[in-house]
Amino acid sequence: MSLAFDEYGRPFIIIREQQTKSRVKGIEAVKASIMAAKTVARTLRSSLGPKGMDKMLQSPDGDVTITNDGATILEMMDVENQIGKLMVELSKSQDHEIGDGTTGVVVLAGSLLEHAESLLDMGMHPLRIAEGYEMACKVATENLDKIKTRFEFSKEDMEPLVKTCMTTLSSK
Numbered sequence: 266m267s268l269a270f271d272e273y274g275r276p277f278i279i280i281r282e283q284q285t286k287s288r289v290k291g292i293e294a295v296k297a298s299i300m301a302a303k304t305v306a307r308t309l310r311s312s313l314g315p316k317g318m319d320k321m322l323q324s325p326d327g328d329v330t331i332t333n334d335g336a337t338i339l340e341m342m343d344v345e346n347q348i349g350k351l352m353v354e355l356s357k358s359q360d361h362e363i364g365d366g367t368t369g370v371v372v373l374a375g376s377l378l379e380h381a382e383s384l385l386d387m388g389m390h391p392l393r394i395a396e397g398y399e400m401a402c403k404v405a406t407e408n409l410d411k412i413k414t415r416f417e418f419s420k421e422d423m424e425p426l427v428k429t430c431m432t433t434l435s436s437k
Contacts, residue, residue, distance in 0.1 A: 295391060299378045301346035305353070306375020308342070309335050313368045335368030336360045 289297055311318050312333040319333045322341045339353045355374060356367040381394050418426045
């Protein structure tokens with residue numbers, strides 16, 4: 266590989282022995298993407314939950330960070346695969362929208378992809394797998410609507426709200 270410049274001074278890369286390079290297509294490409302996502306999820310899995318382990322991260326300039334926060338870990342990781350980058354974006358959007366659950370959402374997505382890989386091995390088409398996940402999401406949402414609980418509070422009786430806040434704030 267070498268770097269060259271065009272007539273306007275813009276750089277471009279020349280890849281030597283390009284005929285020896287191969288392009289991954291079809292199911293192999295899907296499985297390679299799933300493997301990258303599973304790797305990102307496995308990295309975070311051990312830091313999930315109250316007994317989650319901390320990770321020691323070193324930045325390129327030598328700074329050391331110790332954390333078990335999924336958003337921080339993913340932010341400091343240098344992910345090159347496009348699906349791995351999507352997992353990082355998934356974590357960022359969870360952090361932006363909710364403010365918590367960044368590790369859980371990545372681990373859940375990794376687990377879903379892991380099961381999708383076994384379905385691919387059985388010969389199922391990727392679109393059918395995606396349709397199945399859509400149907401499962403609808404069923405799960407309907408069941409959540411059935412089991413949800415509403416609690417009442419008012420300016421005079423703030424105790425239920427305080428209990429909920431104490432539970433929520435204990436994780437942050």
